[in-house]
Amino acid sequence: MGSITAYQAAAGRRYRVRWRDDSTHRQVEKRGFRTKREAEIFLARTEVARTDGSYTDPSAARAAVGNHGTVWMRNKRHSLKASSYSSLETSWRVYVRPRWEDTRIGDIRASQVEQWIRELSEGTAPTNRTKSSGVAGKPRSATVVYRALGVLAGILDTAVRDGRIPRNVARGAQNLPTKRSEKPRRYLTHAEVVRLAEAASTSTYRTLILVLAYCGLRWSEAIGMHVRDINFDRQRIQVNRAAVEVEGRIVLGAPKNWERRIVPFPEFLEPPLQEMCTGKGPDDLVFTDAEGNHLRRAKTSVGTTSWFAAALERSGIERLTPHDLRHTAASLAISSGANVKAVRRMLGHKSTAMTLDTYADLFEDDLADVAARLNQGALAADVSRIIQV
Template identity: 55%
Template sequence: MGSIDAYESAKGRRYRVRWRDPEHQQREKRGFRTKREAELYNATVEVAMMKGTYFEASQSRITVGELAEEWLANKEQALKPSSFSPIRIAWRVYVEPRWAATPIGAIRPSAVEKWIRELSQGKAVTVRVRVGNGGKPRSAGVVLRAVGILAGILDVAVRDGRIAANPARGASNLPRKGTKKRRRYLTNEEVFRFARAVPDDKRSVLVLTLAYTGIRWGEAVALTVNDIDLDRCRLAIHQTATEVDGLIHVGPPKSWEARSVPFPSFLAPRLEALIDGKKGGDLVFPARAGGYLARPDTAWNRQSWWLSALRDAGLEHMTPHDLKHSAASLAVSAGANVKALQRMLGHKSAAMTLDTYADLFEDDLGSVADRLNERVLSESGGTSWSN
């Protein structure tokens, strides 16, 4: 409950309101010409504190850049290096040049929407684009990530009571991501044609492993001899070696959970040949000079063993991750159900697997109907229903 008292000023009698904020700090606002005005202001403060929407105006003078330091540090702690890197880059390139020096209380939704429009058109100020210059229009993914960073920082400001609402949420002109390119699933014949075009046995077996287990590149190159169970045809996936900004970071798999992945028995002798004579902790697919094998360059018009093998095999451009999709396709065609596929690919849920590979199960729906029809006709004596 605030208090109201009068005081004399050079302009005559004025009123002030005094109250304690949620942090029990003494606050006051002066200059009300009538007691009625002071009472109305005091009432709005009390209602805001009861609703949890109270914020102190002086707290909103902090800049986006000042809040970003802690926000980025928390993200870095919570995320893997490969996930944090694009956030750090987007902050430095797109968000920091425009908003770092801006007080959070001065940000208006209209200003955020203008920034979104300028990013999409390539007119926003970035580390590469100065005021008045034109740049390259940014994709929907880039714009959404940049806006998400600003919104995430301002979410913290709202929770701390520095601002009443987040001006970066609910923008009316957010771009939409385009339709994803249809995936290219390799057949068994194409997988082997690709593997045969690879210049050495080690990388040839690596291609087959990626295509028939669905593990990620980082998971594959982090495999050690101890991770391979030749008798049960299983791979123990418990770590990944991911390259971020030219450095290899070794950590837990993407799902943060270890898993056991089956591989077809034809791979067993090939893997056995690779690990013969090695110690338990040795890498299965090491680089030629030792250490973790670097991910091949797959950019257009570049040179790498991966791209050369694709050309020699007569296959279109693809990345190592595309072999994960092929593994899913080959597994489904072999009769794998959704739950088995989820565990094999390391997805968090079967729903995620269905959302990702819904197109692979479309044919299964027709097959289910056909099998159901055969079962009905078989058990009903082959007669159709009639009244």
């Protein structure tokens, strides 16, 4: 059992609670209780926590978020892909660290977390750009807010597992911003894909557009493809790696979701792909720039003059991104009657449910077809006998 003793502080009579930590076998105390009743309640809760295994040493909660977060980020760097870690590191450096670096993990309150969420959404939260100047920035998107909160929550999750704090107050926030729905996707038709490829300035770009639009590869997977990854006998592409551009440099790694897969390509793509591979060795890149290096992602924002933007302008197609060609591949495959499981494998999704959720809008015609088939079946069974048709 613990003990309660009174002492004289500058502000008046106060009480301290002392007890023995079962793991370290040393005496621990907490001071500053205004009444003996408050001290008794705290001691009772502490004894219950020691009994049911939820006890945490108050001194362990004094670690600052900055120190704990630095270790957490190092561990994440070891386990995440470069692109994923880059997003996490930016969120930690720009949003989380400026606000919480000097705060003790045991002092963080749910209300403070929710205030921070509001300030991020309003653009008034401190960042590494505004902390020193005090000048408010622009409101942050829901995606930025969710990612920043996720970093803080991840750090505190580790603190809970370490027994530093009893629970994570960053989980279950009540004022998270609503993610606005994205604008409707633009799927190209066969004719539009041909027109866009035709408007590209080189054979490399023309073939790349066709591969993206008919194989559903991600940009990073297409530019990371080696000659040996193409099986011309079976008309298959082995997706083994992704070449991701991170902070201006190309980083090689596994495909998204760590899932290597085999993707079929239409027969008409064999001649242009053969042309891309002519004179190259098995480990050479299929698509390269003029110097033989990885292609850089083509920018399509307003005012840019990339080869892709130029092809869009010449073809008369509204602004798209290269990633929209992956969506086009899904659309063309589904409209051709391909099985959704086959589409999932082509795209490299984790599950068929993910494919259905991502491209739910492409299955509207299927719903109409279901109704039409049910109608035909009912009429064949002479449903008109019981209803007025």
